[in-house]
Amino acid sequence: MTPRSDPTPDEVRQKLVDQYTEIARLAGALAHEIKNPLSTIRLNMELLGEDFADASSQRERRALHKVETVQRECQRLQDLLDDFLSFAKAHRLNLQPSDLNRQVRQVLDFFAPKAAETGIEVIDYLTADLPTVLLDREAFHGALLNLLLNAEQAMPGGGQLVVRTYVTADGVALDLIDTGCGMDGPTRSQVFEAFFSTKRGGSGLGLPTARRIIEAHGGQMKLQSELGHGTQFTIKLPVPARLPGDAEPV
Secondary structure, three states: OOOOOOOHHHHHHHHHHHHHHHHHHHHHHHHHHHHHHHHHHHHHHHHHHHHHHOOOOOOHHHHHHHHHHHHHHHHHHHEEEEEOOOOOOOOOOOOOEEEEHHHHHOOOOOOOHHHHHHOOEOOOOOOOOOOEEEEEEEHHHHHHHHHHHHHHHHHHOOOEEEEEEEEOOEEEEEEEEEEEOOHHHHHHHHHOOOOOOOOOOOOHHHHHHHHHHHHHHHOOEEEEEOOOOOEEEEEEEEEEOOOHHHHOOO
16 A cells, blocks of 8 residues: 655645634634624614603613613624624625825825814825726725724824825835824734724724735735824735726726
């Protein structure tokens, strides 16, 4: 009998990837299954809240308070499940030839009312005539918006946010630089870990999901931050040697 040879490093790596993919699939399926009974609980809590809407006695008011507590926790669980499902599917992209500056401007336009409301001055330096990149526009929009909201939360008293694009030696890059509170060393080392959050009630999945989306584009996300001196996120994206179908970027 021919002795069985040990698996090669590539075979071991592929086995680990397959195992991870299966675990991710099961976790996503479980999250979907949890959402179904959660929806039933939320609906019944709403109906129960309506029954106690005109609470007059102390007992009824206590019951209404308990109903409202359950409703808040149901919403928090719903938000967590939505964030987790986004995190789990971040690697599945529909890449299309795209103008990075145009995509950035669309997100900045969407963010503008929030920036005005919170006293944030957005300054953009978008280099003209950037080479075309491949983007899943919806996924990229979500990742970039998450970074903008993260910057907004770091500047509760207002501040300045610089957004700039430029060409690099091997692609293009996007910087987001805020004048917010910044991060200390322990926070910087954990900020991309799933479920780590410094915000009360935060899911801790926003930044990990954003980085997974950028990496699924073949890019990188870098972080520089100093406590009390703001934060800079840098997104680097590759430029394809050839565009699929030679399509025009939009």
